[in-house]
Amino acid sequence: MKEEALLTVENLKKYFLIEKKLNKRENVFLKAIDGVSFTLHRNExxxxxxxxxxxxxxxxxxxxxxxVPTDGRILYKNACINxxxxxxxxxxxxxxxxxxxxxxxxxxxxxxxxxxxxxxxxxxxxxxxxxxxxxxxxxxxxxxxxxxxxxxxxxxxxxxxxxxxxxxxxxxxxxxxxxxxxxxxxxxxxxxxxxxxxxxxxxxxxxxxxxxxxxxxxxxxxxxxxxxxMYLGKICEVARTKDFFENPAHPYTMMLLSSIPTMSREEERVKPKKIRSRGEIPSPVNLPTGCRFNTRCPKAKDICFECEPELREVALDHGVSCHF
Ligand SMILES: Nc1ncnc2c1ncn2[C@@H]1O[C@H](COP(=O)(O)OP(=O)(O)O)[C@@H](O)[C@H]1O
Ligand SMILES: [Mg+2]
Missing domain, CATH: 3.40.50.300 (P-loop containing nucleotide triphosphate hydrolases)
Incomplete structure (x- = not known):
């Protein structure tokens, strides 16, 4: 059975103006969401x-x-409702x-x-x-x-x-x-x-x-x-729930998963090893360049400070935005 999209969010952005400058181009924005896309299916x-x-x-x-979104589209049953x-x-x-x-x-x-x-x-x-x-x-x-x-x-x-x-x-x-x-x-x-x-x-x-x-x-x-x-206004991983808990791929997801308590031995088996969470969440006014998780990521390499990773499919219905 094909899943029917009920709600689709496409590249949604919402920036809040937090400091108005004389020169409009110097205005300071807080990027609360900065390009978020996902689909929600009927009955999901x-x-x-x-x-x-x-x-x-x-x-x-x-x-x-x-x-009102700063940019992007919200579609309900395929009609734009921005x-x-x-x-x-x-x-x-x-x-x-x-x-x-x-x-x-x-x-x-x-x-x-x-x-x-x-x-x-x-x-x-x-x-x-x-x-x-x-x-x-x-x-x-x-x-x-x-x-x-x-x-x-x-x-x-x-x-x-x-x-x-x-x-x-x-x-x-x-x-x-x-x-x-x-x-x-x-x-x-x-x-x-x-x-x-x-x-x-x-x-x-x-x-x-x-x-x-x-x-x-x-x-x-x-x-x-x-x-x-989500991390700092962007999506870092999306997956079916089972897949998500068994094969997490983003370092941030692993950090989150490694810190939750488990109920069963089965859960303990698939849980990632304890990863110490380092650092604080950066401010959405002053976002890090490159990957926005680079200040806290245990795997960060040069590329992570230079370019921002796109969300790409690593398996069926499983998207991850990480260079590795
Ligand atoms: N109306 C607003 N004006 C300015 N900043 C805002 C406003 N609403 C939310 N923010 C900021 O946007 C970011 C995201 O907030 P929010 O969507 O409430 O996060 P969450 O629900 O995940 O806790 C935060 O840094 C918050 O301070
Ligand atoms: Mg909230």
Missing amino acids: VLGLVGESGSGKSTVAYNIIGMY GKSENRPLSVKRDLQIVFQDPSTSLNPRRNIRYILERPLKVHRITEKRSIRDRVIDLLRMVELPPDYMYKYPPHIGGGERQLVSIARALATDPKLIILDEPTSALDVSIQGKIINTLIHLRETLSLSYLFITHDLSLMRNVADRVVI
Whole structure:
């Protein structure tokens, strides 16, 4: 079966102007994302992984239409959707939803959950007026919350439950693709598993696709079909999850993999030997010339300081941007 592209990101760039100079050409930009390309297929969970500051959320905000890209294209079902969400067709706005990292800031604390879940139904004119309440109950049921939660306010429920409400809100428009921007990293470890299981279950029952953003690589092993690794606004490796964990190729990936805890002997066997992570992440305002990982790479040679490696296929569906 041929995989159908749902979302394609082509050479996406987002530069933030951080210092305006008299001479326009001397303006200082922060290159949050600097040429990112990937495809997300229908019914796929694509993991987007990287350290804090690597540009993951900026990718998400461009896709969702909070930002206008500096360059590049975002294609949804083969149509270019670059630009602000308010200028997009209603059908695209319904199809693409996002769940933010921190539900305590993404939900209005002064509105009850009924109001929060009704809003997208009204804005997107999804449900007939008389059945809106039923739909709210239905959304709560989908995330396994009891109907009487609609009368509660976000500050009065637990963090995990708040995130379930955010997920229910994202489901209100009957979306095709949900961007999950570190959906569990602001939560207590004890409830992270519950949220992940709910997400996996929803994906199966509703045939959803996810762009699953995280800095937690081990989480991806059980959740993602493919994994994309970002470093300083660029992709350094992309592969199917199994392939990724068994045959990692980029030195940065190996560094990440070597530092995650393993659960089984099988995992321990395929895990790269411990690589000490050296150095700090350079600033995206002053990027290193050549490969942007050269300041921390144990394998760096002259060429790595001279030219930037392209992402190239080393095996089927396995891309790596490294000179070696
Ligand atoms: N609105 C903004 N203005 C200026 N710099 C920004 C803005 N948003 C993000 N950045 C910078 O862009 C880089 C990537 O940020 P972000 O996409 O939030 O990374 P991540 O989600 O991977 O932690 C960071 O260096 C961050 O400081
Ligand atoms: Mg982020």
